[in-house]
Amino acid sequence: MGEQSPASAGYQQPPPRMGFFTDTSVCIGCKACEVACKEWNQVPDDGLNLLGMSFDNTGGLSANTWRHVAFIEQPRNGDTGSGMRWLMSSDVCKHCTRAACLDVCPTGALFRTEFGTVVVQEDICNGCGYCIPACPYGVIDQRRGDGRAWKCTLCYDRLKADLTPACAKACPTASIQYGPLEELRERAQARLEQLHEAGETSARLYGHDPDDGVGGAGAFFLLLDEPEVYGLPPDPVVTTRDLPAMWRRAGLAALTMAAAAVVAFLGRRP
């Protein structure tokens, strides 16, 4: 399967596609991933903020936040315990199979690595900003004062040295699991069934399906509520899916424009 996938990007005999499976049902909200990511990748701080969003004072993924832990407090329906439930989830770049950021990048700064991940080359990026509104998940962002676009690299440097990405390494509960994508998908399916059997019917996988709008995510999730509750789009689609139709419309508009000019000038002379 890896061979035909756009994620293999023409590499000769690439290593298996690597990814993340984030099982949010065991996340304890410790933010070790956020910290480990910042430290390893030397990502600058994004200020000391108090956002009033439960324990989330980060807000979301950005140029300076490549792992973000979301905190949601919900009333638990029909439950006898505390009456509340916590949802915690560590978000990250999805390393899409069909990545809009990479498709629209005009300089070739964004590229597909041999591991099937999506990485920005900081020596090429000229800060045009096109990838930012192209990403259907709102992941990649421009770093103020620097001007270039930044996001999770899935620790490309560590992968090359056969090391586990910093966030997965630091996660104390194995909520963040790293490995070959195929294997992770099987593991996720087993975990889903286990949770369903245990009566946790709200459990669902997100981004695991190779037939979804982005061709499946390289970093996918097990969630306990609708994606939008976590700030994730419920049905993301890579924008370039419609690009052929867009070019056709532009072609038609261009012909119309040329025709209008010809007609205007061929009209009767005054």
Next chain:
Amino acid sequence: MNASGTGDQGRGTRGTRRETQDQGTRPDRRGEGTRRERRDAAVVPEAEFRSYYGRPIIKAPVWRYDIPAYLFTGGLAAGSALVAAGGDLTGRPALRRAGRLTTLAALSASTYFLINDLGRPERFHHMLRVAKPTSPMSVGSWILAAFGATAGPAAVSELAPLLPRRGPLGLVRRLAPSAGRVAGIGAAMIAPALATYTGVLLADTAVPSWHEAYPELPFIFAGSALASAAGAGLIAAPVEQTSPLRRLALAGAAIELAGAHSVETRLGLLSEPYTTGRAGRLLRAGRTLTALGVAGALLGRRSRVVSALSGAALLTASALTRFGIFAGGVRSAEDPKYTVGPQRNRLTGRENGRERR
């Protein structure tokens, strides 16, 4: 009213569920202390939608005013190249000259805006490192480069009369008009691509109101480009030569207004950002000025003053339209309801379809 927003510490649950009326109390994007203007009532009735503390799902473009300004100047350059070629081929020298010089000026402004908007302006040449058909910005960079390589020489050929009549420079002087004509025709052939690719540039993003407007955006921009170029010509050329411009203004305005009307009515919830708030005001003002400009262009054909005023109205209208379309998209990116709503509907539709089968 549902307690939500900054004063709601520790009660995130309620904040994740949100109705439309509730949006007035939502804190704005992080870092900006102000609240977004929400005077406009929702036009389309919406289902309740859920979000993460009302935060946007996608990132709004980081592009500054440079990009809508470029949309305007790029369109003006393209339209003026058509005017110049038309004037050249139909024996209207004033139109040729005005068209070529407007093209050069607008092209220079475009280049400035595009480079100025880069996070790393000194790396602008990385745009021509690769040619990527999946990136409208890459395609556009090449279109702009090719356009510059033809429109530039066409404009420079206008300087030929300044050369001496004799000697080697005299030869250049004599050859310049034909060289200018060849270059000018080349520019005119590239011009429609330059004016319309920008529609794809905006549409090929996750910005909901831009993406879904992809059938219309290139038409709006093509029409707007023609109308603005006609406007520039009406200001610069004597009335005896401007009859094609009046027809061009009419055609451009018709194409632009039809496209804008469609975008404002066809997209359901995603039309809303174009009809309300800042974008709505810009587009309405643009439409009014377009109508005035066309009326003036058609009725004031004997008056240089009325023609010039109409031209100014058309130019302003084109700029307003570009800023309006830009603002509408940004607005649709900033509010998660525009991202979540249509995607939810799509999912529900798919599920219902599956059940029926």
